[in-house]
Amino acid sequence: MNQEMISTGELGISFEGHSIVQLADELGTPFFLFSEAQLARNCAALKTGLSIDGIDPALRYCVKTNNEWGILEVLARIGLGALVSHPAEGELAKAVGFAAEATAFQRPVLLPEDLHQILDLGINLVHVSHPSDVVLLEDLARARGCCLRISLRVANESPRLSLLGFMSRRLGLSPGDALAAARSVVSSSHLRLTGINFYVGTQQRSPAGFARAFRSAMALAARINAELRTPVEEVNLGGGIPSTSLYRATPLDLVFGRQPRGIPDVATARLEAFCRSLSELFVQAARRAGLATRPGLAAEPGRSVVGNAGVLITRVRAIKGNWAFLDASRNYLAESPLLLKRKVVCAARPMERTTRSYHLSGATLNTTDVMDFRRRLPPLEVGDALALADAGAYSLARASRYAGLAPAAYLVGRDGVIRIIRHAETVRELGGARIPV
Numbered sequence: 260m261n262q263e264m265i266s267t268g269e270l271g272i273s274f275e276g277h278s279i280v281q282l283a284d285e286l287g288t289p290f291f292l293f294s295e296a297q298l299a300r301n302c303a304a305l306k307t308g309l310s311i312d313g314i315d316p317a318l319r320y321c322v323k324t325n326n327e328w329g330i331l332e333v334l335a336r337i338g339l340g341a342l343v344s345h346p347a348e349g350e351l352a353k354a355v356g357f358a359a360e361a362t363a364f365q366r367p368v369l370l371p372e373d374l375h376q377i378l379d380l381g382i383n384l385v386h387v388s389h390p391s392d393v394v395l396l397e398d399l400a401r402a403r404g405c406c407l408r409i410s411l412r413v414a415n416e417s418p419r420l421s422l423l424g425f426m427s428r429r430l431g432l433s434p435g436d437a438l439a440a441a442r443s444v445v446s447s448s449h450l451r452l453t454g455i456n457f458y459v460g461t462q463q464r465s466p467a468g469f470a471r472a473f474r475s476a477m478a479l480a481a482r483i484n485a486e487l488r489t490p491v492e493e494v495n496l497g498g499g500i501p502s503t504s505l506y507r508a509t510p511l512d513l514v515f516g517r518q519p520r521g522i523p524d525v526a527t528a529r530l531e532a533f534c535r536s537l538s539e540l541f542v543q544a545a546r547r548a549g550l551a552t553r554p555g556l557a558a559e560p561g562r563s564v565v566g567n568a569g570v571l572i573t574r575v576r577a578i579k580g581n582w583a584f585l586d587a588s589r590n591y592l593a594e595s596p597l598l599l600k601r602k603v604v605c606a607a608r609p610m611e612r613t614t615r616s617y618h619l620s621g622a623t624l625n626t627t628d629v630m631d632f633r634r635r636l637p638p639l640e641v642g643d644a645l646a647l648a649d650a651g652a653y654s655l656a657r658a659s660r661y662a663g664l665a666p667a668a669y670l671v672g673r674d675g676v677i678r679i680i681r682h683a684e685t686v687r688e689l690g691g692a693r694i695p696v
Contacts, residue, residue: 265522270607271606275296280644283572288572288587289585289666290666290669291650291655293327293329293565294568294671298330299337303527304527305530305558305563308531308537309534311538317495318340318558319342320334322352323561324564325655326656327681328351329681339361346376359381369388378403384410385410387409388412388430393443396409406449409450410456411456413457413476438483442487453492454492454495455491455493456496457472459472459497467540469537470540470544473541480550494557496537496558498559498561498562500560501562501563502562502566503525503530505562505599508597512600516633519600520602566649566651568651571647576641577641582618582620583619583639585621588622588628589628590623590660591657596630602648603645603646603647605643606645618631623663628662655668660684660688665688
């Protein structure tokens with residue numbers, strides 16, 4: 260969070276000019292707080308960084324990252340496209356204002372019933388991950404008398420020793436299968452080869468992680484162009500662009516209690532620089548492949564758009580030794596503190612130098628509901644409000660109702676006005692989808 264979004268003063272830390280201590284008193288904890296201005300700054304940094312050398316990048320926001328209506332409305336007004344992963348997300352994207360022609364659909368396995376609903380929404384750009392998907396899409400497009408745009412998902416080539424890489428490799432086409440799929444698409448009068456897409460993994464530390472994927476995609480584009488005389492319209496780097504205020508954890512961090520400390524910094528200069536490096540790698544890969552016509556560049560970011568634009572405000576409800584019990588939960592901030600680290604700030608005393616180590620317990624009876632380990636904070640008191648930074652991505656969208664309910668969420672508009680965008684869940688949500696017997 261930069262000085263435009265967060266600041267310190269006599270009342271502790273403020274979020275877009277609003278005292279978090281006062282908000283905690285007025286609104287009651289826990290709650291999520293989002294910044295419309297930070298969302299806009301992140302989108303501008305992505306666009307600017309990816310726009311070198313005449314590139315006009317296509318940005319499609321990954322809706323599953325945070326699907327709150329109020330957040331989606333902001334991003335649609337900014338002009339982003341959307342990536343949806345099931346028909347209900349497609350309906351939501353359309354309802355908040357995302358243009359159908361700027362929306363793509365992706366799912367591990369394409370199903371006819373899903374595709375009919377997606378096409379009824381006017382979405383006709385589909386990511387293909389299996390050779391059989393092309394046959395299904397050809398039959399569907401012919402029956403409906405339409406033309407579908409196809410982007411080929413190429414499987415991850417991450418190191419074999421990476422567990423996440425191993426799991427990621429199950430999704431996508433091998434280079435050979437991708438070339439065979441391209442042949443089928445090009446030979447069809449109902450399908451149009453639009454792109455090649457890949458995914459290198461979430462929260463990449465360095466742009467270098469994209470280099471191999473860019474080279475492979477451009478090499479495939481060159482083969483398709485040479486053999487099929489068909490230029491690939493876009494190479495899509497997918498997600499993986501990091502939020503600049505979230506940190507990957509290492510085993511040594513837990514052993515030695517190393518934690519990111521201080522006032523969270525979400526200055527967009529680093530995001531823009533990261534994206535500029537990505538676009539440079541993209542241009543270099545296109546030149547190396549010898550493509551006469553360079554494809555366009557697309558990205559489907561999620562975390563880098565919304566992650567640092569949201570914080571979770573919680574309160575200390577009890578202290579037992581070095582355990583501080585919070586009224587928030589990993590039910591809606593699900594990512595493990597053993598994998599990702601965020602800054603945690605005592606709202607009333609953010610700059611106090613005297614600190615001690617705390618484990619932060621969540622509010623449910625789930626044994627694994629621990630928000631953080633060995634976190635250095637000022638000596639805490641019951642009632643202290645804490646701000647957990649970078650809480651905008653994969654939080655509410657992954658909320659569970661196991662032993663607890665999701666809290667309210669508020670959006671600070673560019674006009675400084677705080678608006679509620681999600682009510683705290685109640686028994687209605689807990690039992691709403693169930694059918695009495």
